[in-house]
Amino acid sequence: MTSATTGRGPDNTNLAAQPDAALRELNAQSVPPGPRQEVYCTKVGTGHPEEMYIVGAHMDGRGLGEAADDNGSGTALVMELARIFSDPAVQTDRSIRFVLWNNEEGGLAGSRAYVDQRVSLQGKEEPAGSGRYPEPKWLGMIQHDMLLWDHGMPRADGSYNPEQRSEADVNIEFQTNAKLADEAMKLAFRFRDANEKYATDYPAAVGHHMTNTDSTPFMDHVASISLRENERGMQIGAGWNPHYHQPTDLYSSYSDKDFRLGLNAAQTTLGGVAQLAGVSLKD
């Protein structure tokens, strides 16, 4: 997610202040202006290859830790779903594209570039008569950004509940100000239904203030939602996650219950997008 440096916690901008040599090395890459790389792969639909759902997460991070939650969690979800759908026995009627965006933290630069460069290519067969569609028509965009931590608001003394709160949930947000807000709202509730049916531990809640992630550049072109551990504007914005953009965003900072919330987000999107894309299993 994008944000100015929060100023909370230990120094999250001074590389020399990171005492762990391995983490210094991990965070040594500079952020130059100029072109950056992104990656995607596509499950080509058998009935409608010319239409697709987009399942995304950003792969860049900040804070001088491991960016485990923001956004290793979303990246892992996208890669795991791509692995499942890549099985030749799994067929889908419509296409699904799995995308890892770059430069989200610097202002959604990767997803904006994708929209700018590819919005006009949608649904065009290239070359003509080939049956190939480099950019299938967008049917929905589902973004994943921070999926592990839902411990509730900080206590009066500034400390945090050490485990997931009993009300922990997956937050599915759309944006009321989007041109396609009604379509996005419907998409959000389809994913909430999928959560009820396929997620094993944690429920989902729908909210209407999707913000600060890579679904934003898409939201006037296609129904767009984000899945998160908390509501971005209200809860993460109010300091519910003490590891957000901090050197403590490390895999060792999260428990099995935290990772299980991420698993439930994966189950939600797997079930939701499989239904929407028309999945079937070959004998």
Ligand SMILES: [Zn+2]
């Ligand atoms: Zn993020």
